[in-house]
Amino acid sequence: MAKPDKNDVIEEFTHAYTSVNGKRPDIQAKSGWYSIDGGKNVRLAQIQEMTAALLEDGSKTPSTSKATKKVMSEAPPKTTSKTRPKNVANTKPQKSGFSVKQYWADKLNTEAPGSTQPR
Known part of the structure; x- marks a missing residue:
């Protein structure tokens, strides 16, 4: 599977965004992250998803800011103790059972x- 060209993806998004909203989006790129109209930073794959959402909603309603905001507001799932896989156990440092104080006392x-033992 070929990797999509970033210029093609941005061009498709710009065309879809312009056809739906009537204005060109302000896209700022920095280190592989893209900020669209000063919103949340997204990756190229998310821009492709937003393009698909714009094209689907573009035929239905003239305003797709809801679709764009929905895709942009989706955050990756956070792992918590409930969503963590079962095979990952809570690991706490194990006590080795060795004590320097007890070693010197025995010696x-x-x-x-x-x-008498030292202080």
Whole structure:
């Protein structure tokens, strides 16, 4: 499957947006992210989805700002403890059972029984 050319995708979106809204969109690109009319930054794949939404709604209503806003407002799903896969367990640091204080206490008792421990 060929990777879509960004210029073609932006051109198709501009044409669809212009035909529906009657004005050209203000598209600002920065590091692979695109801001359309000062809105939320989106990726190229989301612009393709917005183009499809504009073309579908373009034949029905003259205003597709709802369709554009809907696609732009969709955020990727956030993972929470309820949506996390079952095989990922909550990992807490395990205690090794080794204590330096106990080590020195045992060492002193074996070398010199009855001696006092250091503070």
